[in-house]
Amino acid sequence: MTRVHIQDLSIKFGSNEVIKHLDLDVHSGEFLVLLGPSGCGKSTLLHTIAGLNPVSGGSIHIGEQDMTQAEPSQRGVGMVFQSYALYPTMTVKENLAFPLKMAKTPKAELERRVAAAADMLQLTALLERRPAQLSGGQRQRVAIGRAVVREAKVLLLDEPLSNLDAKLRTDLRRELKTLHGRLGNTMIYVTHDQVEAMTLATRIVVMHQGVIQQIGTPAEVYDKPNNLRVAGFVGSPAINRVEGQVGDGGRFAAPGLTVALPAVLASRPQGERLTLAVRPEHVRLGAEQPFEAEVQLVEPLGNQHVIWLACAGSTMSAVLQGQPEVQEGAKVRFGFEAAKTMWFDAAGERLEA
Ligand SMILES: Nc1ncnc2c1ncn2[C@@H]1O[C@H](COP(=O)(O)OP(=O)(O)O)[C@@H](O)[C@H]1O
Numbered sequence: 394m395t396r397v398h399i400q401d402l403s404i405k406f407g408s409n410e411v412i413k414h415l416d417l418d419v420h421s422g423e424f425l426v427l428l429g430p431s432g433c434g435k436s437t438l439l440h441t442i443a444g445l446n447p448v449s450g451g452s453i454h455i456g457e458q459d460m461t462q463a464e465p466s467q468r469g470v471g472m473v474f475q476s477y478a479l480y481p482t483m484t485v486k487e488n489l490a491f492p493l494k495m496a497k498t499p500k501a502e503l504e505r506r507v508a509a510a511a512d513m514l515q516l517t518a519l520l521e522r523r524p525a526q527l528s529g530g531q532r533q534r535v536a537i538g539r540a541v542v543r544e545a546k547v548l549l550l551d552e553p554l555s556n557l558d559a560k561l562r563t564d565l566r567r568e569l570k571t572l573h574g575r576l577g578n579t580m581i582y583v584t585h586d587q588v589e590a591m592t593l594a595t596r597i598v599v600m601h602q603g604v605i606q607q608i609g610t611p612a613e614v615y616d617k618p619n620n621l622r623v624a625g626f627v628g629s630p631a632i633n634r635v636e637g638q639v640g641d642g643g644r645f646a647a648p649g650l651t652v653a654l655p656a657v658l659a660s661r662p663q664g665e666r667l668t669l670a671v672r673p674e675h676v677r678l679g680a681e682q683p684f685e686a687e688v689q690l691v692e693p694l695g696n697q698h699v700i701w702l703a704c705a706g707s708t709m710s711a712v713l714q715g716q717p718e719v720q721e722g723a724k725v726r727f728g729f730e731a732a733k734t735m736w737f738d739a740a741g742e743r744l745e746a
């Protein structure tokens with residue numbers, strides 16, 4: 394088992410500082426997911442752990458060893474890239490064996506490892522095929538297998554599922570989780586897909602412009618986001634935001650609605666700008682609710698529906714289970730589940746409520 398310990402890491406390309414004084418402790422055996430929008434530095438961080446980028450400052454320890462300046466082959470990490478390049482003229486078996494051949498692994502050991510990886514990834518029946526005779530999902534399994542045969546203590550995966558169609562992505566996502574259970578090694582997985590992050594991760598690291606915004610379990614990141622950026626990045630449809638200010642009588646006032654502030658926030662100065670945020674599944678519809686809106690659109694999702702509401706110039710979404718009894722264009726009343734409402738200050742930081 395191997396931990397990865399990153400301290401005060403900076404990575405620059407010319408004058409562009411892509412990773413900014415980053416600290417991260419990846420626990421031994423965990424499935425850590427780096428999540429963030431395109432361009433935030435996820436691949437750069439992963440490649441740097443693998444030894445493929447020069448470090449501008451700080452250190453990387455893998456296990457107990459300082460690997461900051463070590464060659465990629467010395468680090469004991471395996472890497473799976475987004476665009477998996479298999480050798481087209483080699484069979485699956487030869488593709489799997491290739492990294493071991495390069496490392497001059499003895500024949501018997503090579504055979505054992507290839508067979509084990511093939512078994513784990515359900516490739517045994519396909520060993521004599523060539524990449525052109527495989528589906529996209531099978532090819533990606535071979536690419537993962539090439540990292541697995543090295544029996545690396547740390548596996549780095551950079552958006553390995555993003556080139557697959559939705560159904561395959563879901564299947565392989567489940568397989569990856571099972572694989573992690575069997576291998577028990579440390580995995581660091583990069584994605585911009587929050588569903589992938591939520592379903593795979595033991596912990597999620599949310600990044601923005603080279604800076605970690607939050608590290609937490611999927612539930613922590615979803616239920617207790619540190620700031621509005623994190624809140625907005627996880628969850629679909631995105632969390633609803635209402636901008637307003639502290640009014641009189643411990644109330645929050647926004648266009649079209651006023652809400653009693655939670656007790657701990659009631660004494661904040663009048664006029665202070667706050668943002669109320671509430672997830673679509675915590676918006677309630679019904680005649681007894683306090684606010685009025687017009688239904689703009691009803692999106693059916695089979696077992697649930699997304700109701701898009703227009704209220705005083707802003708748009709809000711509500712997710713309802715089952716068949717909705719609302720019509721587009723109708724006036725409805727809505728409200729928020731008070732215990733699930735989140736509050737953020739003018740800088741976008743969440744306030745404990
Ligand atoms: N080899 C490189 N040379 C110069 N700039 C780079 C290089 N690699 C990445 N960058 C820049 O670093 C930033 C982060 O890129 P990347 O790590 O690929 O983001 P992500 O994987 O989160 O989408 C981008 O602005 C990108 O242009």
Ligand SMILES: [Mg+2]
Nearest residue numbers: 435436437551
């Ligand atoms: Mg990337």
